[in-house]
Amino acid sequence: MEKALRIYAEVLRLVRRLPKDSRPYYAKYARENFVNYREVDANDAKSLEELFNRAYNHSVWVLNKYSVNGSAADKLKEICNSS
Secondary structure (H helix, E strand, C coil), X not given: CHHHHHHHHHHHHHHCCCCCCCHHHHHXXXXXXXXXXXXXXXXXXXXXXXXXXXXXHHHHHHHHHCXXXXXXXXXXXXXXXXX
């Protein structure tokens, strides 16, 4: 649970790098996704890893969409790949 919260917080930090008019949409999108998956079994390492990687990959895609350097997501990648 702690790792998921760290990822969520980092995703919200990345949302702040987006253009001002798109921030509310992506902040809401991130929250909805994290809420939808809160019931995932914390003991199912494979499912959690897939969700964390999806969060990272989607974040990089959105950053690239708005021409924000993808390296901004390096900390998110580090969190997602940590044990």
